[in-house]
Amino acid sequence: MKKNKYIIQPNIEDISLYEKVKGLDQEGERISAKVVQERPLTIYLNNQEIVTLMTINDYPEYLAIGYLLNQNMINPNERIRKVEYDKDIQTIVIRTNRKTNYEKLLKKKITTSGCAQGTVFGDIYEEIEKTKIKSKTKIKKIWIYELSKQITLTPSLYLEAGAIHGCVLCKNNSPLIYMEDVGRHNAIDKIAGFIFKNKITTNDKIFYTTGRLTSEMIIKTVKMGIPILISRSGFTAWGVELAMKTNLTLIGRAKGKRFLVLSGHTRIT
Amino acid sequence: MKKNKYIIQPNIEDISLYEKVKGLDQEGERISAKVVQERPLTIYLNNQEIVTLMTINDYPEYLAIGYLLNQNMINPNERIRKVEYDKDIQTIVIRTNRKTNYEKLLKKKITTSGCAQGTVFGDIYEEIEKTKIKSKTKIKKIWIYELSKQITLTPSLYLEAGAIHGCVLCKNNSPLIYMEDVGRHNAIDKIAGFIFKNKITTNDKIFYTTGRLTSEMIIKTVKMGIPILISRSGFTAWGVELAMKTNLTLIGRAKGKRFLVLSGHTRIT
Structure with missing residues (x-):
């Protein structure tokens, strides 16, 4: 099998992604377990606060942009003017050339299943039902x-x-x-x-x-x-x-x- | 091992919880797979729409009450006056004696991790951090x-x-x-x-x-x-x-x- 050469992947050497926690195992022996960190990240689109996500936060910019894309709040051809990430106050602001206002959309919210409850804003279901994937790509x-x-x-x-x-x-x-x-x-x-x-x-x-x-x-x-x-x-x-x-x-x-x-x-x- | 005697459990005989879907297996053989249903359930507290959850919907009343409890929207001693479940329009209304208005709370929303993203309204984190469980219950x-x-x-x-x-x-x-x-x-x-x-x-x-x-x-x-x-x-x-x-x-x-x-x-x- 060939060696994996990912373009990008989690940096498992980054110790800020884990916390070491002391505990006991089934024999009552003291152990030190690695557990993943989850941190809040509040996403703003221009001047509007959109959501706070709990995340390991290794790629805040990709997370914020992907979230907004998948919620139809930025479009695939959007021009992103600026990204301001502030680690201390755990916020990221995505600035676009276009004026945005999703107050109405933020009100229509479906808490989906998933393993817990994902949130889908607005009329994404209706949009998707009309989409047809035309790609002829095959998989062996x-x-x-x-x-x-x-x-x-x-x-x-x-x-x-x-x-x-x-x-x-x-x-x-x-x-x-x-x-x-x-x-x-x-x-x-x-x-x-x-x-x-x-x-x-x-x-x-x-x-x-x-x-x-x-x-x-x-x-x-x-x-x-x-x-x-x-x-x-x-x-x-x-x-x-x-x-x-x-x-x-x-x-x-x-x-x-x-x-x-x-x-x-x-x-x- | 003793036989399970649950007070309540999912009714696995209830065919409305599944759908049979036709597909192919790895050999290209036609198969029929059972997959779980997910349906929207919109929860109202008195006159206010709170959330739409995706659920298998086997116990809508317990789900709605438990959701509102866990979001601090009804309290543990709340008197529930009436529960109106309407299967056709997939809504459930929980009516309390107390007047409720969570418009403010609904605006403060944290999308948590979990497997997907759970939604927690309001200041639940702050409340919980002050709670101490005092029970002396043991587990062997x-x-x-x-x-x-x-x-x-x-x-x-x-x-x-x-x-x-x-x-x-x-x-x-x-x-x-x-x-x-x-x-x-x-x-x-x-x-x-x-x-x-x-x-x-x-x-x-x-x-x-x-x-x-x-x-x-x-x-x-x-x-x-x-x-x-x-x-x-x-x-x-x-x-x-x-x-x-x-x-x-x-x-x-x-x-x-x-x-x-x-x-x-x-x-x-």
Whole structure:
């Protein structure tokens, strides 16, 4: 198997991402456990406070931009004029040329499932139901195994401390961009932010997540224009329905040599 | 091992909780997979719309009451005058004798981690940091193994369809109340609602969750007055910190014969 060469990934050497905590194991022996940090990050769009997210905060700029993109608060062609991150007061301000006001949108809020409760503002569901992914990108069965194996073996915060989710943007059988966070929605938003900032083409990519294939994961993948979504975890009915409507290839329960395809199987060769 | 006799648990015979979806497996064979349903449920408190949750919706009344309790929108001694659940328009209205208005609270919103993003309204963090659990309830090491084993073997929506989280209220080595949902926050809220409705004592109980021990899981357990929290999954640093501050016994990574205690080990005998 080839060596992973990610364009970007969590810096597992960064000790600010963990805390060492003293405790006892099952034998009553004193142990020191590594646990992940979660910190608040308040996101402003121009002069408006949008949300406070709990995050490991390794890539605040990508997280903020990806979050705003995935909530339709900035658009894919938006001109970002300035990003001001203030570590001390845990805020980040994204400034655009366009005037923005999402007071109305902020009022329409659906707390989604996910593992806990994601928040989706406004009419994203209605928008997504009209989207069709047209990409003719294919995935070979063997790539599914190869990607899963490489990603599982990548040194990660998950292997170091657990209690964290990962998302990976891949091309063919190569994982390229790896993001982790306490919320897998943060992980996917950080990837969206990186894609935006670096103008990465998405219609030839594959998205891998450790989390479940619920509606909001489908929405975010479709919004990013990625045609294939893989997870080691399971599906929800609404997730499957949205994937079928949008022509997304949905591969779940991908473990070892097994997987299930519940939407868009024609992209698998 | 004794047979499970739950007071309440998900009805795995209820076919409305699943959907059968056709797909292909790794060999390209046609299969029919069971996947869980997620549906919106909009919660009103008196005349005010509070939130829309995505849920499997098996116990809407418990979910709504537990959610409002855990968000400090109804208090533990609240008199609930009426509950109106309308299946067709997917709404539930909780009516209290007291006049309520949470317009201000609804504006202060922290999107927490969890697996996705939970939403916590208002100043719950500040309130919890001042709380101390005084219960002298103990847990035997062997009960941790017995509970984990019984819960894992219980017929559940997880075993049927996956992509779902479970929470269980236990006493000694007996699991009593089992709730599952697409969001583990919904599962814990349903338990909180059941406890409220049935006036169940909590300071002698043990809480088990399949999910991670993040800050908002600690907060909800402490708010319910339960002294011991167990998970098969890991911890976040802030979760551990809150558990220590509130004197909650926190047992994580409980798998097979192994576990770690990162707070309140004096309750383990």
